[in-house]
Amino acid sequence: MRQIPDVFTAFAVFRRAAAHTTLRAMSDFGAPLPARIDRPIALVGLMGAGKTTVGRRLAKALGVKFFDADREIEAAADRSVVEIFSDFGEEAFRDGERKVIARLLENGPCVIALGGGAFANDNTRAIVKDKAISVWMKADLDTLMSRVSRRDTRPLLLTDDPRKVMADLMARRESAYAQADVAVDASSGSHAITVDAILEALGNAGLA
Numbered sequence: 001m002r003q004i005p006d007v008f009t010a011f012a013v014f015r016r017a018a019a020h021t022t023l024r025a026m027s028d029f030g031a032p033l034p035a036r037i038d039r040p041i042a043l044v045g046l047m048g049a050g051k052t053t054v055g056r057r058l059a060k061a062l063g064v065k066f067f068d069a070d071r072e073i074e075a076a077a078d079r080s081v082v083e084i085f086s087d088f089g090e091e092a093f094r095d096g097e098r099k100v101i102a103r104l105l106e107n108g109p110c111v112i113a114l115g116g117g118a119f120a121n122d123n124t125r126a127i128v129k130d131k132a133i134s135v136w137m138k139a140d141l142d143t144l145m146s147r148v149s150r151r152d153t154r155p156l157l158l159t160d161d162p163r164k165v166m167a168d169l170m171a172r173r174e175s176a177y178a179q180a181d182v183a184v185d186a187s188s189g190s191h192a193i194t195v196d197a198i199l200e201a202l203g204n205a206g207l208a
Helices: 051-062 069-077 083-089 088-105 123-131 141-148 160-176 191-205
Strands: 041-044 063-070 110-113 133-138 180-185
Touching: 041 051, 051 063, 051 088, 051 110, 051 191, 063 069, 063 088, 069 083, 069 088, 069 110, 083 088, 088 123, 133 191, 141 160, 180 191
Parallel strands: 041 110, 041 133, 063 110, 133 180
Antiparallel strands: none
């Protein structure tokens, strides 16, 4: 196995956002918005939970920037996630992932969609817990499989039995995801409902 180049160190440093972001009184989806947030919101959970789509909507509702961690990793490495896994292995990917997420967390208030395995990594989870508000987007196995079957860009599911792989990932990662600050049900077909649920959960927990 070739040694992965340290392409992640070339990742561009993002401009820091203001220490606090003042928000509109109501979201576009009907839920009352928190008065302000002072740190990133990190969406965690298994592939297929809808983190990217919901993350974009949540960021718009909050009036902050959105980042997809996997897309930022691909930009930093100049290759796809599938290619990184194939060429260098999962361990190298997780190391680069941690570096990129650490830099994203320096942006101040924003929304970041993390890859499914990021929060399950002890080192990455510690950084996220220290710098961000973590939100676990939970979904049942049938919902997840229905969503991921539409794409073939999930390296861990490129097997003869992707459903079994997903079930195994659910079992192994649940204890890590459960350490998130809040959890919401993301099984609904409506992304707007999930955004509302996140905003409500953050408000109820006094986290924003």
